[in-house]
Amino acid sequence: MEKFFRWLTGNKQTTTTPAQDVANTAPLSEQQIQAIVSNQNPRFDLQQLIASCGQSVGKQRELNEDSLLAMTATMAGNSGNLPFGLYIVADGMGGHQFGEVASNAAIRTVAGYILRKFHPYLFHIKSDTMDESFQEIMQAAVSEAQRAIQREAPGSGTTLTAALVVGQQITVAHVGDSRAYFIYPDGRVEPITRDHSLVKRLEELGHITPDEAVNYPHRNVLYRALGQGEILDPDIFTLGFPQPGYLMICSDGLWGVLTEQDLVRSINEAPNLQRACQNLVNAANSAGGPDNISVIMVQLIG
Amino acid sequence: MGSVYRARDMHFPNVTKLVAVKEMINTAPDPLVRETIVQNFEREANMLATLHHPSIPRIYDYFTMESRSYLVLEFIHGKDMEAIINETNGFLPENQVLTWAVELCDVLEYLHKHKPDPIIFRDMKPSNVMINQTGDIILVDFGIAKTFQSGIKGTMIGTEGYSPPEQYRGEATPSADIYALGATLHHALTRRDPRLEPPFSFSERPMRRINANVSNEMEAVVNMALEYNPESRFRSAADMKQALTTVARKTGALIHSAPLTGPMNASSIKPLWSFKCEDEIRGTPVIFQGLLYIGSYDNNLYGLNAADGKFQWKYPTDGGVVTRPAIFDGNVYFGSEDKRLHVISARTGKVIWTYYTNGPIRSSPRIAEGHVFFGSDDNYIHAVNLNTGRMAWRFETADYVRSTPFVARDLVYTGCESGDYYAVDFRGDLKWRFHAKRSITASTVGTEQALYFASMDSTLYALDPRNGWVLWRFRLGKASISTPCILDDLIFVGASDGFIYAVETRSAKEVWRFRTEHQVNSSPVVYKDSLYCGSVDGNLYCLEYRTGRLRWKFGTGGAITGTPLVYDDIVYVGSTDHQIYALLA
Numbered sequence: 001m002e003k004f005f006r007w008l009t010g011n012k013q014t015t016t017t018p019a020q021d022v023a024n025t026a027p028l029s030e031q032q033i034q035a036i037v038s039n040q041n042p043r044f045d046l047q048q049l050i051a052s053c054g055q056s057v058g059k060q061r062e063l064n065e066d067s068l069l070a071m072t073a074t075m076a077g078n079s080g081n082l083p084f085g086l087y088i089v090a091d092g093m094g095g096h097q098f099g100e101v102a103s104n105a106a107i108r109t110v111a112g113y114i115l116r117k118f119h120p121y122l123f124h125i126k127s128d129t130m131d132e133s134f135q136e137i138m139q140a141a142v143s144e145a146q147r148a149i150q151r152e153a154p155g156s157g158t159t160l161t162a163a164l165v166v167g168q169q170i171t172v173a174h175v176g177d178s179r180a181y182f183i184y185p186d187g188r189v190e191p192i193t194r195d196h197s198l199v200k201r202l203e204e205l206g207h208i209t210p211d212e213a214v215n216y217p218h219r220n221v222l223y224r225a226l227g228q229g230e231i232l233d234p235d236i237f238t239l240g241f242p243q244p245g246y247l248m249i250c251s252d253g254l255w256g257v258l259t260e261q262d263l264v265r266s267i268n269e270a271p272n273l274q275r276a277c278q279n280l281v282n283a284a285n286s287a288g289g290p291d292n293i294s295v296i297m298v299q300l301i302g
Numbered sequence: 303m304g305s306v307y308r309a310r311d312m313h314f315p316n317v318t319k320l321v322a323v324k325e326m327i328n329t330a331p332d333p334l335v336r337e338t339i340v341q342n343f344e345r346e347a348n349m350l351a352t353l354h355h356p357s358i359p360r361i362y363d364y365f366t367m368e369s370r371s372y373l374v375l376e377f378i379h380g381k382d383m384e385a386i387i388n389e390t391n392g393f394l395p396e397n398q399v400l401t402w403a404v405e406l407c408d409v410l411e412y413l414h415k416h417k418p419d420p421i422i423f424r425d426m427k428p429s430n431v432m433i434n435q436t437g438d439i440i441l442v443d444f445g446i447a448k449t450f451q452s453g454i455k456g457t458m459i460g461t462e463g464y465s466p467p468e469q470y471r472g473e474a475t476p477s478a479d480i481y482a483l484g485a486t487l488h489h490a491l492t493r494r495d496p497r498l499e500p501p502f503s504f505s506e507r508p509m510r511r512i513n514a515n516v517s518n519e520m521e522a523v524v525n526m527a528l529e530y531n532p533e534s535r536f537r538s539a540a541d542m543k544q545a546l547t548t549v550a551r552k553t554g555a556l557i558h559s560a561p562l563t564g565p566m567n568a569s570s571i572k573p574l575w576s577f578k579c580e581d582e583i584r585g586t587p588v589i590f591q592g593l594l595y596i597g598s599y600d601n602n603l604y605g606l607n608a609a610d611g612k613f614q615w616k617y618p619t620d621g622g623v624v625t626r627p628a629i630f631d632g633n634v635y636f637g638s639e640d641k642r643l644h645v646i647s648a649r650t651g652k653v654i655w656t657y658y659t660n661g662p663i664r665s666s667p668r669i670a671e672g673h674v675f676f677g678s679d680d681n682y683i684h685a686v687n688l689n690t691g692r693m694a695w696r697f698e699t700a701d702y703v704r705s706t707p708f709v710a711r712d713l714v715y716t717g718c719e720s721g722d723y724y725a726v727d728f729r730g731d732l733k734w735r736f737h738a739k740r741s742i743t744a745s746t747v748g749t750e751q752a753l754y755f756a757s758m759d760s761t762l763y764a765l766d767p768r769n770g771w772v773l774w775r776f777r778l779g780k781a782s783i784s785t786p787c788i789l790d791d792l793i794f795v796g797a798s799d800g801f802i803y804a805v806e807t808r809s810a811k812e813v814w815r816f817r818t819e820h821q822v823n824s825s826p827v828v829y830k831d832s833l834y835c836g837s838v839d840g841n842l843y844c845l846e847y848r849t850g851r852l853r854w855k856f857g858t859g860g861a862i863t864g865t866p867l868v869y870d871d872i873v874y875v876g877s878t879d880h881q882i883y884a885l886l887a
Binding site for chain 2: 133134196229239240
């Protein structure tokens, strides 16, 4: 077992001996040990992004209308090291109206636009500085996706929560009620997006309580969605990557059924990001899996 | 969905009679549904044809051909209110909006009193209000087209930010029209499009905070129309019209002279003391151990008693002093247009050492890690050892360096007049470079997250300090040489369009802007909950930093281009009227 942990963390110094040293206390359970090991932050010389994803149609839907995209790049050498990543969750809406087409068009269009923009600069085909800002590129990518959806699946709509990571900066574009969170090793869960849903709005205004919100009949009503309306105003903002901590992006199939404690437990019980994502999906399905589930977890190490 | 055509009525071949033809396309696939839609359309057209009101376009005819239905209407020469809002620079005058509001209440009153059933307009918004050639309002786009929209929105509610909260229950009442009218007036008076804001968030954008020219009375009427609960709104359009005409009388809108509702009078603020130099003060003071240090274009650096403004000593240079002095270890460091960096004793004003560059120095010194960093019009960033007074290194740039270096995380950040921006490490090696379209004269402020600076290219930039990638750009009305300041999640900066801007640091969204009477080249500072900033109009402004509301202003005899200093509840600011003033913060 100990050998397994060493292999797992890539750190030869890590041992499980503390559990055995304290003779008077009960030995730590395997889960507790895993939590400790996974929370220890071994040093990595190379700063890099690592990411993993999970997705499930859920227990009650026949069709998966969620789409997700995760791309992680590392380019390190004498000329510098610029971690680059793009992570998107889109939750299509309106069963018979091609929600899955809309969410798929959203991730393809947004990612395609952003990568085209960055390509010449990342690979030094152009040596001058990029004059558009991250936020402007995200805005333009969302507008292009809006047009693509209106063309490919008129009448449908989708949420979109996209995070562009360049270096230590996360620039988020957000429409709808998928969510992005920062999750810290001490168990703090900080939502960084704000739902564009009627129920959230009524809750913010104090017209219904958070408890009432959980059972509100119009829970699925969004007031902003990609593909809908003439004017689209996504929330776009830039934050520093939490270090140590995780960026998590998920659809309402996940956050709608799991409490913050559930999220933290699922992540802490996992030895690595892949398991964490799978645990989260399993937990959402165990809670009934009423909707499609998508989740992306990202960590910046080093 | 459909189009509106401008058409000529050929029943009158000898005159040009223009009509509007509105085309609606029936896309329902089910024949039974299609038929119902056409029947609804014809019923509504017949109903509209019976209406007679100067603000409702007349209906001449209607017909259906295959999957398309047409309505022939009076042609309105004019523009819709949304276009007028967008084309107006600044805000529409309250009187103008008030006049339209009264007319809109009048037509709503007419519709709501319709027998046997009241008619609910359902879609009150600026783009559905035309202003004709005589300046009167005409309501267009009656709900008639709505029958043609199939249920494509599914679970969505309308994204129209003008609709009241009760609309998701499917209720259409006169009260909903009143709410939408309130929303329309709010949009017209603030220029904030509610479709771009969260629903029902008008109370978070009080009109007078955005447009200080709106009267209290007008704001009260609009707020009442926008009440969340229908019962709390005006009981009828007639009641609202009554309230609006009362506003018109109170504010004098009917006699067309806007009252000057100003905050505290400029003359009521008295300085604690003032001190007169022999030429303009364009720089910024610092305070150290009870003494205030300020440079002047009379070539001197002055040491004054900060408590009473009493002269202590002056140190003469051979050029104007526009830089902000830096204090370190009992010495004052400052550059002069005589090309030298001067280091003098803070207590006595006696020279310790000087350092020559090959051009006038207008960049203020920054002291860090045993070195003083500053730029010069000789196109170099200089790093000088504090102990020896000798150059550690200098870094060549493309043009004059007038901005003050910002030092953080072992890097020195400076812009220059060519628009280039450099990050240089402590050995004087370039780490990265960025290029703005015009010169960067203003200095940088930085946080862990970003570097912020304004440029003559009318942009406020946020750059990643590690690599120079642009996080966001915020468009200012004109060029800026004002150095921003940051508090909480807000960044403040002035520009030569006369505005002081407050922008969110995360999202680059404008929170407020405040108009002064001339260019704002001074840099804002925040102290407690007030923002202080000078303007070329001669005033020092004190604003509430969260809202941009004016607290007071203090007039000097010349332009203020330097940055105020606030220390121990006292604001110190220099003016081109040769004086430095001390005011209670």
